[in-house]
Each structure stands twice: as structure tokens, then as C-alpha cells.
Amino acid sequence: MHIxxxxxxxxxxxxxxxxxxKAVEDWLFSDEAEEQxxxxxxxxxxxIQDEIWNEINPATPVSRxxxxxxxxxxxxRPAVAAAAVLVLGTTLFNIKYPAFNNEVIVxxxxxxxxxxxxxxxxxxxxxxxxxxxxxxxxxxxxxxCGAVMINPKEDIEFTIQGTCSNPNxxxxxxxxxxGLNYIALNxxxxxxxxxxxxxxxxxxxxxxxxxxxxxxxxFNI
Amino acid sequence: MTAHLRHLYLxxxxxxxxxxxxxxxxxxxxxxxxxxxxxxxxxxGNEYLxxxxxxxxxxxxxxxxxxxxxxxRIFHDLIVRDGYYYRLDMRTGKFSRSTVKNDVLTExxxxxxxxxxxxxxxxxxxxxxxxxxxxxxxxxxxxxxxxNVRNMTxxxxxxxxxxxxxxxxxxxxxxxxxxxxxLIVGYSxxxxxxxxxxxxxxxxxxxxxxxxxxxxxxxxxxTRSTYPGDENTRQAHSFTDEKGDFYFISAPGIxxxxxxxxxxxxxxxxxxxxxxxxxxxxxxxxxxxxxHGYGLWYIGKGKAIIRTERKGIFSGMKDHWKVPHFDYxxxxxQSKTTSRLPLPLDKxxxxxxxMVENGMVYIGVNSDTEGSYVWMYNSESGDLKKGLKxxxxxxxxxRLERLN
Numbered sequence: 001m002h003i004x005x006x007x008x009x010x011x012x013x014x015x016x017x018x019x020x021x022k023a024v025e026d027w028l029f030s031d032e033a034e035e036q037x038x039x040x041x042x043x044x045x046x047x048i049q050d051e052i053w054n055e056i057n058p059a060t061p062v063s064r065x066x067x068x069x070x071x072x073x074x075x076x077r078p079a080v081a082a083a084a085v086l087v088l089g090t091t092l093f094n095i096k097y098p099a100f101n102n103e104v105i106v107x108x109x110x111x112x113x114x115x116x117x118x119x120x121x122x123x124x125x126x127x128x129x130x131x132x133x134x135x136x137x138x139x140x141x142x143x144x145c146g147a148v149m150i151n152p153k154e155d156i157e158f159t160i161q162g163t164c165s166n167p168n169x170x171x172x173x174x175x176x177x178x179g180l181n182y183i184a185l186n187x188x189x190x191x192x193x194x195x196x197x198x199x200x201x202x203x204x205x206x207x208x209x210x211x212x213x214x215x216x217x218x219f220n221i
Numbered sequence: 222m223t224a225h226l227r228h229l230y231l232x233x234x235x236x237x238x239x240x241x242x243x244x245x246x247x248x249x250x251x252x253x254x255x256x257x258x259x260x261x262x263x264x265x266g267n268e269y270l271x272x273x274x275x276x277x278x279x280x281x282x283x284x285x286x287x288x289x290x291x292x293x294r295i296f297h298d299l300i301v302r303d304g305y306y307y308r309l310d311m312r313t314g315k316f317s318r319s320t321v322k323n324d325v326l327t328e329x330x331x332x333x334x335x336x337x338x339x340x341x342x343x344x345x346x347x348x349x350x351x352x353x354x355x356x357x358x359x360x361x362x363x364x365x366x367x368x369n370v371r372n373m374t375x376x377x378x379x380x381x382x383x384x385x386x387x388x389x390x391x392x393x394x395x396x397x398x399x400x401x402x403x404l405i406v407g408y409s410x411x412x413x414x415x416x417x418x419x420x421x422x423x424x425x426x427x428x429x430x431x432x433x434x435x436x437x438x439x440x441x442x443x444t445r446s447t448y449p450g451d452e453n454t455r456q457a458h459s460f461t462d463e464k465g466d467f468y469f470i471s472a473p474g475i476x477x478x479x480x481x482x483x484x485x486x487x488x489x490x491x492x493x494x495x496x497x498x499x500x501x502x503x504x505x506x507x508x509x510x511x512x513h514g515y516g517l518w519y520i521g522k523g524k525a526i527i528r529t530e531r532k533g534i535f536s537g538m539k540d541h542w543k544v545p546h547f548d549y550x551x552x553x554x555q556s557k558t559t560s561r562l563p564l565p566l567d568k569x570x571x572x573x574x575x576m577v578e579n580g581m582v583y584i585g586v587n588s589d590t591e592g593s594y595v596w597m598y599n600s601e602s603g604d605l606k607k608g609l610k611x612x613x614x615x616x617x618x619x620r621l622e623r624l625n
Contacts, residue, residue, distance in 0.1 A: 209393070
């Protein structure tokens with residue numbers, strides 16, 4: 001069942017059918033959001049936090065001196081809980097189905113074998129197994145650990161940083177050209193525990209054959 | 222009248238079609254007979270196969286005169302002989318024979334090789350028969366295929382070499398040598414974790430197998446170096462000299478076996494012998510070269526050319542492929558002396574870019590400052606000069622080899 005804003009509002013109004021209730025609750029409590037978690041950055045994030053607080057704040061008890069029936073815990077506890085769930089649900093909905101281009105993308109791939117793919121308006125990304133990445137579209141920075149393939153849809157300048165270890169020593173700013181496939185890899189060798197390698201796919205020839213083949217197979221090159 | 226016109230039209234169409242067919246055949250025939258094949262990668266990432274009759278002079282523009290390589294990134298897969306390009310597709314296990322027809326790399330025939338998708342070593346049994354050896358990760362077996370390249374049929378065997386075990390989870394077959402009904406195979410074992418880290422054990426293994434049964438008769442170990450050879454579709458690593466002595470290079474540098482504490486060295490198996498010559502080891506890393514080397518090409522009369530990296534110019538694998546840091550040395554296999562060719566520093570980690578013909582050595586060099594040229598080294602006189610020039614769009618000459 002497709003989860004819409006209207007369905008969530010209907011859920012909180014108590015007007016859902018049992019199937020709709022199950023669909024909304026499955027969606028709310030599913031783990032998927034933890035793996036692909038997109039948050040706006042900086043001021044926008046702060047603004048959303050303020051909005052959440054402002055919505056909850058009027059609903060909290062203010063003073064025991066004004067105790068009335070409405071101040072009764074029997075009324076407020078479920079009301080606050082319902083309001084919190086409503087706000088949380090709406091926020092999660094916005095995170096899952098953003099109406100605007102996300103500023104920060106955080107992606108973690110715990111799989112041993114399968115890639116995770118992200119299709120953004122300016123690029124696509126395929127995150128290799130046992131890898132994670134954080135992309136800030138505002139600043140053009142990519143922090144990653146593991147292996148990732150980036151395919152820009154336009155020329156984009158990124159500052160790419162390997163974060164597996166010694167993050168400050170592993171930083172490179174470069175323009176990724178439209179239509180080419182780039183591989184970024186944190187690679188351990190004898191001389192360097194975690195060396196960040198960024199290369200266009202044709203330059204895979206620079207790697208030892210077994211490593212080259214692993215990457216070509218993993219990213220279907 | 223209408224019937225006549227229709228007849229005339231059909232006649233003209235037939236004549237035109239015959240004429241076009243004739244032209245096509247003629248073009249194909251002339252292109253197949255070109256002497257040399259060059260695989261070039263341009264700065265925009267596109268790749269071209271060029272077929273050319275002379276490497277001595279002129280300027281060449283791959284975009285204008287080459288066949289664009291589709292699918293690309295097959296530069297390290299190719300086996301080139303008698304006008305044909307052979308290749309084992311790592312995705313499908315299909316072994317194909319292709320030619321360049323009308324500026325298009327065109328597959329003519331193929332066969333399915335079961336069990337292994339990577340040719341780690343090839344060896345011509347005869348002009349029509351090719352031995353492929355590779356490791357099958359799925360079943361953890363080393364497999365071979367004897368391919369008749371005329372009718373594209375294959376006989377497959379399991380090679381009696383121990384699969385990786387213990388701390389090792391992969392293996393590289395580095396060289397193979399036919400010797401009086403036997404096949405001598407060199408290999409080493411690896412530990413690899415995804416693409417994230419990779420190294421090679423400390424030992425060169427040599428297995429003497431009955432041929433064609435592929436049953437092991439004798440197994441030898443040597444720890445003077447490791448990673449004997451590399452995949453010989455990428456770059457040459459071994460040869461047999463005029464006396465029948467066989468030489469191979471071990472390449473434990475970071476771009477080969479990645480066990481750089483071991484030295485790069487050259488081993489010998491003497492004619493009619495099946496064991497490593499214990500009296501012979503040319504330690505390249507301890508020679509005046511003082512670096513690791515990878516490619517090795519015989520140029521005749523006891524001399525070879527070795528392509529070596531230059532530490533201090535590159536910082537690691539992150540720039541090994543793009544920084545010009547490669548030297549070419551002429552080495553004397555007996556006296557173990559070395560002499561650097563005064564070429565511009567070359568770039569590109571693994572290139573099949575040295576070809577020898579009648580005492581002339583052709584070397585494809587890509588310099589960021591002096592451009593891309595085929596350089597000509599006369600091994601008799603010692604003369605070194607520029608030959609064929611590539612236009613500025615060329616980034617790497619990845620292959621340079623005899624086609625016909």
C-alpha cells in the first residue's frame with residue numbers, strides 16, 4: 001500500500017481500516033529508513049527541529065495551578081503521544097519522500113555482496129558492500145569508507161574524503177566529468193593502511209589484476 | 222513498359238548491391254592485412270584499436286583512423302595473432318574471435334568456456350591451438366582449455382594444482398612453459414578482501430604437470446621473490462631465448478603482487494630442465510635500478526627490456542597509473558648489468574607496449590610533457606629515436622603488437 005500524507009492524517013484521525021492501520025504501522029516501524037537516511041543540512045535541519053518543538057510545546061502541561069479536566073494526565077498522555085507520533089510520522093514521510101532535493105545523503109551498506117544505488121538529479125551512486133557514504137550537496141563534499149562508484153550527469157566538483165582512518169590525510173578535490181564512471185576506494189596496502197584511490201573506470205588498469213577484477217565485477221564495468 | 226522499368230530497377234539494384242559487396246570485401250581484406258595493432262586510450266576515456274603498416278614515422282589520430290572499442294575496457298584481455306583478437310569475457314565465460322571490419326571490432330565466432338571467466342595465462346600450443354589457464358573461484362579449481370582457434374572448439378581440463386587454503390583465498394597463474402610432454406606452471410597465492418586489501422604470499426610455486434593430462438608430477442617452492450609473472454594478456458613477463466632457456470620475472474611490487482618487501486627478480490629454467498635454476502637469480506631491486514619492475518620483453522642476444530617504476534615520483538596506488546614514472550632499462554641476463562634508455566618517463570601501470578622486430582625495438586611511451594610516440598631503439602647500434610606520433614588526444618598506448 002502506498003503511504004501518503006493523507007493516509008497518515010487519516011491514521012491519526014482514527015479513520016483507517018485495519019489494513020490501512022497495518023500498512024501505516026509497518027511503514028512507521030520498518031528499519032529501511034535507517035539505511036537510507038536523508039536529512040536536510042544546517043539551518044534547514046534546525047528549522048525543522050524548531051517546528052517539531054513548536055508543535056509539541058503548546059501540547060505540554062504548563063502549570064499545575066491551572067489544573068482542569070484538560071490538565072488531567074488521562075487526557076494529556078495519549079494526546080501528547082498522538083501529537084508526537086503525528087509529527088514523527090510526518091517528518092519520516094518527508095525524509096522518505098522529499099519534496100525538495102536533499103542536501104545531505106547518508107547511506108550505509110552492510111551487505112557483504114550487494115551494492116546500494118542512489119539516483120540523484122545530478123549523479124548516480126553505487127555503494128559497494130561493507131561501505132558507507134555521506135554526501136553534502138550544498139558543500140560538494142563526499143565522505144566515504146569502502147568502495148563507491150559515482151556517475152555524474154553533469155560536471156561536478158566534489159571534495160572526496162576517505163574516512164576509514166586518518167581522515168585528514170585522505171582528501172581530494174576534483175571535478176568529476178559528466179558521463180564518466182569514477183571509482184573511489186579505500187585500499188590497504190603494505191605501505192599505507194588506508195589509501196584513498198579515486199580513478200575513472202578506464203584507469204582501473206593501474207590496479208593489480210585481482211583488485212581490478214573485483215571492482216569491475218562489483219560495479220558491472 | 223512498367224514491367225520493363227521494374228526489371229531495369231531490379232537489375233540496377235542487383236548491380237549496385239554487388240558493387241557495394243565488392244567494396245566491402247576489399248576494405249575488409251586490406252584492413253586484415255595490416256602489420257601492427259595498437260590499442261589507445263584517449264583523454265576523454267574512449268578507446269580505439271588502430272591497424273597500421275608502419276611505426277617508423279607519421280602522425281596518427283585514433284578518432285579518425287581507428288575502430289572505437291565496444292565494449293570498452295578490454296585492453297588487458299586481448300590475445301592478438303594473425304589478424305584476430307581473442308578474448309575471454311569475464312562476465313559470460315565466452316571466448317570469442319574478432320576482427321576489425323570497416324572500422325568496427327566485429328565478433329566472428331565464439332565458444333563457451335565452462336568454469337572459469339578469467340584467462341590468467343595463455344600459451345600458443347601451435348598456430349591454431351591455444352592453451353588458456355585460469356582460476357575458477359566458484360569451485361576453487363584451476364582449469365584449462367585447449368582451444369582450436371580455427372573452428373573454435375575447446376577441450377577442458379582441471380589442472381592438478383592445489384587450490385588456495387588457510388590464509389589464502391585466491392591464486393594467480395603467472396607463467397606456463399611447454400617442456401617435452403610436460404607443462405611447467407608458475408603461480409602464487411593471495412589474500413584478498415573485496416577490493417579493499419590484497420597481498421601475495423612469500424613463495425613462488427612451480428608445478429610440473431604431465432601434458433595434456435594436467436596431472437602434477439612435481440611441485441617446487443622458492444622464496445627468493447614472489448608473484449611469478451602476472452596475467453600475460455596484460456603485459457609480457459617471460460620468454461625463451463635462442464638457447465632454449467626460459468626466463469620469467471617475479472613482480473611483488475605494489476602494482477603486481479603487493480608484497481613489496483620481496484625483491485623484483487628474474488628466474489631461469491634451463492633448456493630441458495624442469496626446475497628453477499638455483500644458481501641464477503637476477504635481483505632487479507638490488508641492482509642499480511633500485512626499484513620494482515613489472516613488464517619484461519626479450520630483445521635478442523641475451524638482452525631484455527624491463528619496465529620499472531620510480532619510487533619518489535608516485536605516492537602509492539592512488540597515482541601509480543597516472544604519474545609518468547616508468548623507466549625502460551636494457552638488461553644483460555648473463556652479466557646482470559643494466560642500462561637505462563634515455564626515454565621520457567612513461568605513464569600507465571601495465572602496458573603491452575614493447576615489440577621487437579628484426580633487431581628494432583618499438584616502445585610506446587606516453588609522456589605528459591613530450592607527447593605520445595612509438596620510440597625506436599636499435600638494439601645493435603644503440604640508436605634511439607622517435608617514430609610514429611600520436612595526436613594530443615591520446616593518453617595511453619596500452620597495446621602495441623604484431624597483427625599479421
